[in-house]
Amino acid sequence: MTKPIFSDVGEREITRAILEQFASQLSAYVESDVIVVGGGPAGLMAARQLASSGIKVLLIERNNYLGGGFWIGGYLMNKVTFRAPANEVLDELGIPYIEHSPGLFVTDGPHACSKLIAAACDAGVKFLQMTVFEDAVIRDERIAGAVINWTPVTALPREITCVDPVAIESRFVVDATGHDAAVCRRLEERGLIKLRGYGAMWVERSEDLVVEHTGEVYPGLIVCGMAVTTVYGLPRMGPTFGAMLLSGKRAADIILGQIHVEEAVSERHSKLSSQGESE
Numbered sequence: 632m633t634k635p636i637f638s639d640v641g642e643r644e645i646t647r648a649i650l651e652q653f654a655s656q657l658s659a660y661v662e663s664d665v666i667v668v669g670g671g672p673a674g675l676m677a678a679r680q681l682a683s684s685g686i687k688v689l690l691i692e693r694n695n696y697l698g699g700g701f702w703i704g705g706y707l708m709n710k711v712t713f714r715a716p717a718n719e720v721l722d723e724l725g726i727p728y729i730e731h732s733p734g735l736f737v738t739d740g741p742h743a744c745s746k747l748i749a750a751a752c753d754a755g756v757k758f759l760q761m762t763v764f765e766d767a768v769i770r771d772e773r774i775a776g777a778v779i780n781w782t783p784v785t786a787l788p789r790e791i792t793c794v795d796p797v798a799i800e801s802r803f804v805v806d807a808t809g810h811d812a813a814v815c816r817r818l819e820e821r822g823l824i825k826l827r828g829y830g831a832m833w834v835e836r837s838e839d840l841v842v843e844h845t846g847e848v849y850p851g852l853i854v855c856g857m858a859v860t861t862v863y864g865l866p867r868m869g870p871t872f873g874a875m876l877l878s879g880k881r882a883a884d885i886i887l888g889q890i891h892v893e894e895a896v897s898e899r900h901s902k903l904s905s906q907g908e909s910e
């Protein structure tokens with residue numbers, strides 16, 4: 632008998648390994664600092680920035696694959712474009728590109744997208760794929776988490792399934808669901824905010840506006856990427872991705888700023904109360 636190449640591990644151990652690891656990660660992430668909804672370029676960038684600053688981040692994505700529209704450029708052609716200064720982010724992520732004309736950069740979609748996904752993984756982001764955002768958890772007029780379900784459940788006809796979702800909690804939620812603005816839309820259905828729908832294409836105006844409007848739309852809810860155009864009625868930009876990366880970065884900076892302020896306030900409170908106790 633020849634010596635087997637692989638270790639002597641059977642089916643039940645493999646199933647147990649998957650089950651235990653998945654359950655323990657999900658249990659740990661039932662509460663996180665930030666839930667990012669949507670794993671396109673904006674969501675991945677926001678999640679990566681936050682996790683690399685030590686923030687506990689869970690990204691939920693309704694598809695099996697991450698990357699959203701970042702795999703492919705316009706008209707099903709797999710070259711993706713960026714206008715300066717987004718090439719600086721490509722340098723940071725180690726994505727190779729060429730300068731097609733002054734200020735316009737081109738790279739391969741699969742290379743750019745896989746590097747961004749890897750950067751998010753390396754930074755410590757955890758993922759729930761095949762998971763759809765259904766609703767928000769709201770406490771004291773602040774978003775406090777997400778109601779989620781398996782994507783296949785939402786795809787089945789209502790008459791053959793009635794599966795309740797579950798809820799996960801967080802200090803912040805990022806809406807990075809692209810054109811849908813799914814989190815913001817749910818809040819609109821509850822009468823909490825108003826969406827304007829994205830406008831006609833005008834790249835020279837759109838990208839700056841998207842980055843400038845990236846921010847908090849409701850306490851605890853930050854919107855980034857293409858969803859920003861849907862919320863504020865901004866022009867769309869077509870097949871170019873610089874604003875998606877810079878908007879994701881800005882969303883992360885806004886959250887980091889708020890977390891630092893909250894921590895400074897709570898440190899001050901505990902200092903004051905320990906001074907009070909010692910007097």
Ligand code: 48H
Nearest residue numbers: 669671672673693699700763764808809856857867868869
């Ligand atoms: C879980 C969800 C849900 C949900 C959606 O579309 P994306 O790539 O979004 P961005 O903003 O990162 O990038 C936009 C860009 O790809 C693009 O389309 C551009 C630049 N268009 C310009 C133009 O003019 O049209 O990714 C969003 C992700 C996707 O992976 C969705 O599957 C996911 O969010 N998603 N995930 N629960 N309810 N809704």
